[in-house]
Amino acid sequence: MDAGFHGKLDADQSESLISHLALDIGGTLIKLVYFSRNKDRPIDENKNSKNSVIDGRLHFAKFETSKINDCLEFILSNKLHLGGFRHHEDPASDNILIKATGGGAYRFADLIKEKLGVSIEKEEEMECLVAGANFLLKAVHQEAYTYMDGRKEFVHIDHNDLYPYLLVNIGSGVSMIKVDGDGKFERISGTSVGGGTFWGLGRLLTKCKSFDELLELSHQGNNRVIDMLVGDIYGGLDYSKIGLSSTTIASSFGKAISNTRELEEYKPEDIARSLLRMISNNIGQIAYLNALRFGLKRIFFGGFFIRSHAFTMDTISVAVNFWSKGEAKAMFLNHEGFLGALGAFMSYKKHGRDDSISPQLGQRYPVCKPLVGDKICYPLNGDLSDNDSLECSVYVA
Numbered sequence: 001m002d003a004g005f006h007g008k009l010d011a012d013q014s015e016s017l018i019s020h021l022a023l024d025i026g027g028t029l030i031k032l033v034y035f036s037r038n039k040d041r042p043i044d045e046n047k048n049s050k051n052s053v054i055d056g057r058l059h060f061a062k063f064e065t066s067k068i069n070d071c072l073e074f075i076l077s078n079k080l081h082l083g084g085f086r087h088h089e090d091p092a093s094d095n096i097l098i099k100a101t102g103g104g105a106y107r108f109a110d111l112i113k114e115k116l117g118v119s120i121e122k123e124e125e126m127e128c129l130v131a132g133a134n135f136l137l138k139a140v141h142q143e144a145y146t147y148m149d150g151r152k153e154f155v156h157i158d159h160n161d162l163y164p165y166l167l168v169n170i171g172s173g174v175s176m177i178k179v180d181g182d183g184k185f186e187r188i189s190g191t192s193v194g195g196g197t198f199w200g201l202g203r204l205l206t207k208c209k210s211f212d213e214l215l216e217l218s219h220q221g222n223n224r225v226i227d228m229l230v231g232d233i234y235g236g237l238d239y240s241k242i243g244l245s246s247t248t249i250a251s252s253f254g255k256a257i258s259n260t261r262e263l264e265e266y267k268p269e270d271i272a273r274s275l276l277r278m279i280s281n282n283i284g285q286i287a288y289l290n291a292l293r294f295g296l297k298r299i300f301f302g303g304f305f306i307r308s309h310a311f312t313m314d315t316i317s318v319a320v321n322f323w324s325k326g327e328a329k330a331m332f333l334n335h336e337g338f339l340g341a342l343g344a345f346m347s348y349k350k351h352g353r354d355d356s357i358s359p360q361l362g363q364r365y366p367v368c369k370p371l372v373g374d375k376i377c378y379p380l381n382g383d384l385s386d387n388d389s390l391e392c393s394v395y396v397a
């Protein structure tokens with residue numbers, strides 16, 4: 001478990017302070033986003049309207065889907081499930097609905113009802129990914145960055161020049177979505193060779209017990225031991241005529257064809273490195289080809305496969321840069337794994353009633369202007385280094 005909110009609130013506090021729990025239940029991980037109101041800040045009510053702005057924090061947490069019971073226990077013990085809403089047409093009903101997206105919103109609806117006593121309001125997964133990405137790109141300062149040769153550089157997002165872009169979400173599998181505006185998108189491609197492939201094959205080949213262990217191993221490994229390089233085929237020479245240097249991988253895992261070495265004779269760290277390189281490279285290349293199909297220059301990569309891991313990002317960036325001859329740019333997101341959960345969180349606004357929650361969310365940050373028409377509030381401070389929670393405010397209509 002990796003929860004942004006640590007410890008347990010006392011009973012009275014949690015009921016009144018926590019709201020808008022949203023879940024993204026994927027093939028590998030469950031992501032949670034919820035809002036906690038600042039206890040010591042009064043609600044800023046505009047007496048002339050029914051609207052009010054509530055300051056607080058957005059919290060992020062994740063659990064393995066295989067350990068859904070731990071996740072439900074976490075929700076229950078902190079009373080997060082009470083931060084849902086009652087149905088518009090039946091406000092007197094005791095039935096609380098919480099927003100959820102991802103395949104698990106279907107798979108675990110009955111279990112959630114049984115364990116938490118709340119119903120799931122399902123939100124479409126691709127819509128949530130896009131809503132989450134658009135929100136982060138527009139409202140969160142220093143959210144997107146490039147990563148190349150060990151250098152992270154934040155990208156300034158011009159709100160008037162954001163679309164179109166390609167969103168590549170690398171979860172268990174990979175979805176590639178062309179985004180043309182708020183709610184305007186098309187899933188143009190996907191591949192089953194994704195994060196689940198890396199973790200699944202990696203576990204079988206290295207006997208690693210956790211994803212983090214596999215990533216850590218890949219850090220220490222040398223892929224040249226297993227990958228067949230152009231130089232291995234060309235006697236140490238570059239194949240300059242077609243633009244391949246001797247160090248380019250000619251064939252991922254190609255050296256493992258040798259019948260003199262068995263799996264146990266390869267170091268797990270070298271296997272992990274080759275595997276990470278193979279999968280990141282492949283996704284980078286498919287992403288570029290799809291960007292090319294639609295003339296997209298900006299590619300944002302999200303999903304928990306990335307994990308802000310230097311080697312993963314570097315490989316993807318190099319692949320995009322190499323294939324596009326420097327024309328397209330790979331960008332990454334600080335809240336990479338929470339796009340879907342954030343999108344589900346944002347969807348609470350569709351259910352506003354006078355006395356119920358209807359957030360228009362935004363970070364308060366002095367340099368961002370509120371977006372006209374989007375009702376995004378001013379940021380409160382610039383502390384965005386903490387991935388576990390964000391200072392923000394919700395707009396209650």
Ligand SMILES: Nc1ncnc2c1ncn2[C@@H]1O[C@H](COP(=O)(O)OP(=O)(O)OP(=O)(O)O)[C@@H](O)[C@H]1O
Pocket residue numbers: 025026027028029030064102103170171172173174194195196197198199211212302303304305306307337
């Ligand atoms: N702690 C972790 N445990 C397992 N996998 C992890 C972990 N951290 C990162 N990952 C990687 O992230 C991937 C899951 O990413 P993500 O949560 O974005 O997808 P998902 O929603 O589970 O999948 P999908 O959208 O395809 O249903 C895993 O397949 C793995 O590669």
Ligand SMILES: CC(C)(CO)[C@@H](O)C(=O)NCCC(=O)O
Pocket residue numbers: 026027102103125171172173174175189190191192
């Ligand atoms: C099936 C989903 C959308 C579930 O999140 C994801 O795992 C995915 O995009 N997989 C790739 C499927 C494909 O397009 O080949």
